Amino acid sequence: MQTTEANLDPREVAQFAALSGKWWDANGPFRMLHRIGPARLQVIRDAATKHLALDDTGRQPFQNLRCLDVGCGGGLIAEPLARLGGTVTAIDPGKENIAAATIHAEQAGLTVDYRATTAELLAESGATYDLVACLEVIEHVPEPEAFVATLARLVRPGGMLVLSTLNRTPKSYALAIIGAEYVLGWLPRGTHDWTRFVTPDELQAHCTMAGLTSFASEGIVYDLIRDQWQRSTDTGVNYMASVVKPG
Numbered sequence: 001m002q003t004t005e006a007n008l009d010p011r012e013v014a015q016f017a018a019l020s021g022k023w024w025d026a027n028g029p030f031r032m033l034h035r036i037g038p039a040r041l042q043v044i045r046d047a048a049t050k051h052l053a054l055d056d057t058g059r060q061p062f063q064n065l066r067c068l069d070v071g072c073g074g075g076l077i078a079e080p081l082a083r084l085g086g087t088v089t090a091i092d093p094g095k096e097n098i099a100a101a102t103i104h105a106e107q108a109g110l111t112v113d114y115r116a117t118t119a120e121l122l123a124e125s126g127a128t129y130d131l132v133a134c135l136e137v138i139e140h141v142p143e144p145e146a147f148v149a150t151l152a153r154l155v156r157p158g159g160m161l162v163l164s165t166l167n168r169t170p171k172s173y174a175l176a177i178i179g180a181e182y183v184l185g186w187l188p189r190g191t192h193d194w195t196r197f198v199t200p201d202e203l204q205a206h207c208t209m210a211g212l213t214s215f216a217s218e219g220i221v222y223d224l225i226r227d228q229w230q231r232s233t234d235t236g237v238n239y240m241a242s243v244v245k246p247g
Contacts, residue, residue, distance in 0.1 A: 005120060033136070048062070069135075070132060078101065081131075082105070162242045172194065203215075215243050219238060
């Protein structure tokens with residue numbers, strides 16, 4: 001059943017809104033998102049250029065590509081998508097996040113259509129996009145299956161959806177909760193609820209129910225020696241998935 005009722009947790013929205021002034025502090029509470037960003041962007045770029053048959057030889061392979069960033073926060077992915085040439089719309093339910101993102105994009109000389117709204121309301125408008133990115137969001141929503149169905153409505157026939165999230169494993173509890181939040185302090189304590197983490201099998205099932213196909217996933221892991229995040233076959237903690245909408 002389609003609905004315009006927002007599939008979100010008000011406490012989660014408030015938590016990120018309270019940190020809205022720190023999105024672009026590379027050494028602040030969103031440090032990990034800054035560090036993991038290049039690897040995630042490469043996954044998006046490779047998946048989109050392959051599926052949508054884009055010319056990846058230039059600096060802006062996403063030229064004329066209609067992109068949507070769902071749960072954009074301060075714009076850490078929306079801005080790189082715009083730099084790749086995409087026509088980017090970015091949404092977030094937190095007005096404070098949208099305000100911070102808008103100011104930063106203007107200062108960077110980038111054009112991003114930021115909107116303080118929800119995926120449900122945008123889907124109800126009938127808007128669709130070539131590429132929809134939804135990173136580190138699904139593990140924060142109360143009903144992930146319904147959320148994926150909403151995201152599917154936002155993808156045009158023949159388009160692509162790319163997601164990133166955390167796997168629900170003992171390893172992810174040890175590293176993403178105990179390690180990242182309590183030992184290393186990479187994230188504010190309470191950022192994640194391990195019980196809401198989504199396994200690749202669960203995510204694939206949600207995508208299938210939403211009519212999306214060609215599910216592919218890969219891990220993003222932290223290399224302690226190089227102090228950087230890189231792509232991997234290990235999906236035990238952080239992973240990304242891409243799916244397409246037939247048509």
